[in-house]
Structure formats: C-alpha cells, structure tokens
Amino acid sequence: MAKVIPLADARTLGGADAGSAAPLARIAAYGPLRDFHELVDARRRPLHDLRISVTDRCNFRCVYCMPKEVFGRDYPFLPQAQLLTFEEIERVARIFVGLGVRKLRLTGGEPLLRRRIERLVEKLARISADVDLTLTTNGVLLGQKAQALRSAGLRRVTVSLDSLDDATFRAMNDVDFPVARVLEGIDAAAAAGLGPIKINMVVKRGTNDASVVPMARHFRGSGHIVRFIEYMDVGATNGWRMNDVVPARDIVSAIDREFPLAPADANYTGEVAERWRYRDGSGEIGVIASVTQAFCRDCTRARLSTDGKLYTCLFAGRGHDLRELVREGASDAQLRNAIAAVWSHRADRYSESRTAATRTAKVEMSYIGG
Ligand code: SAM
DSSP: OOOOOOHHHHHHHHOTTSOOSTHHHHHHTTOOOOOOSSOBOTTSOBOOEEEEEOOSOOSOOOTTTSOTTTSSTTOOOOOGGGSOOHHHHHHHHHHHHHTTOOEEEEESSOGGGSTTHHHHHHHHHTTOTTSEEEEEEOSTTHHHHHHHHHHHTOOEEEEEOOOSSHHHHHHHHSSOOOHHHHHHHHHHHHHHTOOSOEEEEEEBTTTTGGGHHHHHHHHTTSSOEEEEEEOOOOSSSSOOOGGGBOOHHHHHHHHHHHSOEEEOOOSSTTOSSEEEEETTSSOEEEEEOTTTTOOGGGOOEEEEOTTSEEESSTTOSOOEEHHHHHHTTOOHHHHHHHHHHHHHTOOOOGGGSOOSOOOSOOOOHHHHOO
16 A cells, blocks of 8 residues: 655655755655645645746847856856656646646746657646646747647737837847847737737846837737836846846836826726726736735646756745656656645745745756746
C-alpha cells in the first residue's frame, strides 16, 4: 500500500523557501498524499493560473529586463536538452489542470522564438475546452505566426509595448526595433481573431512615462485593452529603485485628466489588473499596481520555468524541480502529489512584505516567465 506522507514532513521537504529542488523526488516516492478536491495554499489561495516559460531567450534586450551588459554574447542560456520538451510541458500542464488550473499562459523569454511553438499550442488546446489558453509576446514574430497560433487553438494574445514613440521604443528594446512592426503584429493578431488583445506597457519614470497618455489615446476605441504596469524589482540585473516606479494612481490621474475614467468591477477574483472604463464608452484600460498596491492576497499563479522548475512566486529565489521527477519516471499521481504538496504549503507574499532590502537572490523574469 502506498505510504502517506504527513503534510508536516512535506513542508520540511519542499517548502517554497526551503532550498534544494531535489527533495521533491522524495515527496513523489510516497504515493498519494491525500485527495485534493479543493487545493488551496497555506493562505487559502487556490491554484488557478499557470505561466509556462518556453524559452529563456529573447530577441529584445529591454533595458529593465534583459540588459545587454548582462545578457550579452557570452550569456549562458539554457542548452536545448535542459528545456522541457513539448510532450513534457503538455503532461505537466494536464496535471496542473487536474488540480484546478483554468488559465495557461505561454511566456518566456520570447515564446515565439521557440521553434514550432504552434505545435505546443495545439497540444495544450486539447487538454480542456474550459482552459483559457493565451500567450505573452513582444510582437516581433506575430505577423508571421498569428494565423498559425489561432489555427492551433490559441485564444488570445497579450503584446508588450512600452511606447509609441519610435525613438523611446527603440531605446527601451535596445535592439533598435521599430514600433511600427509591433503595431503590424497587433493588427495581424486582431485579424487572426486573437482578441480581445491586451497591450502591456511597463512604465519607468524618466524613461517612458511621457508615453502613457499617447498610448491611451492611440488604443482608445480600438477594442484592445492597454494595461499599464508598475515597474517591479524582479530579478537581480535591472538595478531597480523605488524612485523609478510611477504609481498606478498617478497613471490613472494622468489619463483621467484627458479622457475621464470610471472604476470598473474586476472580471474575477484574483485579476491582477484594476480596471477603469472610459466614461464616453470608448473602452477600458487596466493598471497593475504590483508595487504600490500588492495583490499577493489573491494571487493564484504558479510558474513553470524553461527547465521545468515550479515557482510559487515571481520573486522566489528557488524553484521545485519537476523536470527531474518527470525524467526519473514519476507517475502522474506522483507528479500531482508533488505539485499539490508544494502548493499546499505555499505562503509567499513577497510584494506585500517588500522592504527597502529587496536585494535577495531572485531569479530573472526571462527564465521564470513574465
Ligand atoms: N517576451 C515576452 C514579452 O515581451 O511580452 C514575454 C516575456 S516578458 C518577460 C513579459 C512581460 O514582463 C513584458 O510585458 C515585460 O515588459 C514585463 N517585465 C519585464 N521586466 C519587468 C519589470 N521589472 N517590471 C514589470 N514588468 C516587467
């Protein structure tokens, strides 16, 4: 008969801050932990979203995310053999869906750089009709890929776009990529039926804050939803300072002065963006106040890194090695057990407890998935 591991032991083996990823292998060896009819973490938060990073590489070198000085020619990106294969991703994603996940987001790095990504989309789309399958991209390859992604079963895309001012945009992506090409990608996605399209703009003081109102103006009435994101202290390479953050309330005020806004209800509990609608009926915007109004309380997101580690917080220092379990031959029940054990002990609330001392060893967003 399978031995049941007491939860107290599971905590010492694999808590989010506990350190080594290897102990998960030991958790899995014990068979069914218990029935997870309603899996919640230590703060009663369910597991609803899984973000899957499919590559740690990107064709941009955004100054706040993958600065050139760090991610240069010699940067040791993961070798192919360390990446989860599409079959492995599908298997793990299916188990997450069995545990309650209702939203799968492909990200990276730049997910459209992963060869034949549409084949992965096809596999994930088959898991369940109830799952919202989406992808976050910088838009560079959308013109080429939008139709294939849609045909493979992708429902929506989110496109990152930090400015409509060409000089500002080229300076921020740091590979001199023109904004017009991203706009073409957005049009291609809309034409392929990948809407409603969300446009994510990270706002960094002194860099692109002057682009906030023009961005709102441009997309008002288009049916696309712009979401303004507070610049966060992810990773360890961007030299983040609190001074660089433009608070969401200032962003809302600036837009409201030109285009009056009214608050709108959240679509669902745990939605990261606070919604605002234009009073004249020309659509809505969102603000993501991850720094000034942290939303850990409602956070239902897990992340799967490019090499198959499970992270329970964007700001975690370490992940739990699911690839090792998969490649050691763990059964679906053992994988499910391991994931559930990790989630049930999750207590992360980094953004709510953020202090001036944020210089801990955090993983990079390009690896863990934005
Ligand atoms: N390459 C894809 C893209 O550009 O959307 C997906 C990965 S990227 C890491 C995902 C998102 O994270 C982008 O919208 C990016 O602007 C955002 N991001 C990266 N670093 C950030 C930071 N320090 N604060 C807030 N958002 C950040």
